[in-house]
Amino acid sequence: MDLDLSCVESFVVLAYERHFGRAAACLNLSSSALSKRLARLERQVGVRLIDRDPGGYVELTPAGDRFISHARELLRHAREARRHALQGEGSPIVHLGIPGSPSDHIPVPTWKTMVTAIAQTLPTCRLQACSVPYGRVEESVLTGRVDVLLSTGEFDHSGLSTTVLMRVGRVLLVPVHHELAGERRIRAMDMADLPLIREPTATTRWMKPWLLGDLRDPADTPTVDVSARTLADVQKAVLDGRAATVASATLVPMVRPGLTALPLRDVPSIPLFAVRRRHDERDEVLTVIEALRVLTAAFVTTHSQEVPDGSQAVAAPANS
Incomplete structure (x- = not known):
């Protein structure tokens, strides 16, 4: 299954914030919408990426730690691809x-x-x-x-x-x-x-x-x-x-x-x-x-x- 870049970006923000509430606020999402994005990404990747406590604090799983650097690069390459596509448009x-x-x-x-x-x-x-x-x-x-x-x-x-x-x-x-x-x-x-x-x-x-x-x-x-x-x-x-x-x-x-x-x-x-x-x-x-x-x-x-x-x-x- 292809990766949803909006889900990848949400994961990157969550990895930085280490808290569902703060990450959701940064993304202008509700906490439930952010949870759904993360669940979708974990299904796409095929492994659990974070552990979450009842207070909303987040720890990356070992798989999440391995995925985060690639996630940043994926987003960067996606933006670079868009930038190059637009070069002839202005x-x-x-x-x-x-x-x-x-x-x-x-x-x-x-x-x-x-x-x-x-x-x-x-x-x-x-x-x-x-x-x-x-x-x-x-x-x-x-x-x-x-x-x-x-x-x-x-x-x-x-x-x-x-x-x-x-x-x-x-x-x-x-x-x-x-x-x-x-x-x-x-x-x-x-x-x-x-x-x-x-x-x-x-x-x-x-x-x-x-x-x-x-x-x-x-x-x-x-x-x-x-x-x-x-x-x-x-x-x-x-x-x-x-x-x-x-x-x-x-x-x-x-x-x-x-x-x-x-x-x-x-x-x-x-x-x-x-x-x-x-x-x-x-x-x-x-x-x-x-x-x-x-x-x-x-x-x-x-x-x-x-x-x-x-x-x-x-x-x-x-x-x-």
Whole structure:
């Protein structure tokens, strides 16, 4: 029996989320519909792929572990096949993935500048921004859902290639009435007991910079789980007093009223990456990454006065 690609994609999402409810939400399905898709796939493959406990938590079976890498490749090849079929029907599209929402990270004028610059450099290419759930950043690239991912965090998958666009400082977002809001110098030790937001669907590795995991044992950081699809959801949780959050200094111009961004003085900067599939060396993909490098440097120059002193973003050298 042929494999249903919608069932394969559902399995890949479920393998990342490790929870039926969260995976169903990502796929805009009900849990029962997701269960039916999985059952159909297991019939098609001929073996059980997951074990599920009463709480909805998922563990891959040994067969599921063996199948997952092939499933990702299958989805990637399917998207590549469609892309090649459409090549003669118009300009190729490069899908740029951004965790949360594109408008959270790229101001509209900057986005227009980016699209224009890429159009001038590679007139046969079109750029399309895509929202990527926080829990599916690596998977979005590996399966071909996006061609280039713009993200901080840590990536060590052998199938991915990362280009450092620039290094960015980190700030602490708190409500303007918070007890720390009047401080001019915030050190990591000053916020040792401060609960920080943790997105439960994101991997521990990707969340590491936002929980200061590069400075201390994550077990020493109190966290509050906040399910967030966009930066706006994160900021609302901070404004509501649920917890504080560490954020990139580049987001300071987009901080909503009622919040303040405090520079973290003894916290090292982190890289902002352009991530692609390691063997994807299409001209349009490489051109988009180079344009991102140039434009992020321009963004730093334009907004340098808006970023708190001590946490400014720094453009990376061209050969990073």
